[in-house]
Amino acid sequence: MNQTLDPATVTGTSSQAAEKATGKPWAEWMALLDAAGGRAMNHRQIVAHLAAHHDVSPWWQQQITVVYENSRGLRHKHEMSDGYQISRSRTIAASATRISEAWLDHDTCRRWLPDSDFSVRKAAPPKSIRLNWADGSLVEVALTAKGANKTTVTVQHNKLAHAEIAERMKSYWAAALERLQSVVESPAA
Incomplete structure (x- = not known):
């Protein structure tokens, strides 16, 4: 990965907002980290460099590091x-x-999530559920009520081993949520 992307394309934070919060626009942060040898540093080293040499909060240290890694193709x-x-x-x-x-x-879950192997780690219905997936990855489910009979379901699957698995799980969860919708919206549910 030896690419350079415009930081504006890899973050939801504009260069103006970054400058307002940190005193520097994205382009300046990217140049500073390049000059410091950022391409050869890992995530923790970049954060440590920012902490030692620049007056930015820990949150902004992380944000700048992630934007740098993404824009330089390090992540x-x-x-x-x-x-x-x-x-x-x-x-x-x-x-x-x-x-x-x-x-x-269990029976309802198997109707829309067949052949899945997981255990419930923690449940706080009707707000959230955390699952341990069989491969060691973690699934967090957030349920946000949008009224008496309307809910946004957000599934976040963490600690996936490879980029290919992440792409496959995006498709998997899109299809699973469609099946969940069919099950819970059906009159016989």
Whole structure:
């Protein structure tokens, strides 16, 4: 990965916002880290350099580092410090309670999430569910009520081993949420 991308394309934070918060626009941060040997540093080393040499908060140290890594091709799409992470969401015409039951009731879950191997790590229905996936990755489910019978379901799958697995799981969760929607919105549910 020896590429250079415009920081504006890899972050949701504009250069103006970065400059307002840190005193420097993205281009200046990228040049400073290039001059400091950032391409040869790992994530922690870049953060440590920012902490030692620049007066920015820990949050901005992380933000600048991630933007730098992404813009310089040092980090793949969906890559985090502990593996790859993807998320999918879908708004479903059902209550958060009904949807959490569809996750936690074994028989109902098997109707829309067949052949999956996981254990429930923590459940706080109707708000959130955390799962341990069989491959050691983690799944976090957030349920956000949008009214009595409308809920946004967000699945975040963390600690995925490879970029290919992350892409495959994005498709997997898109299809799974579509099946979940069919199950919980059906009159016989």
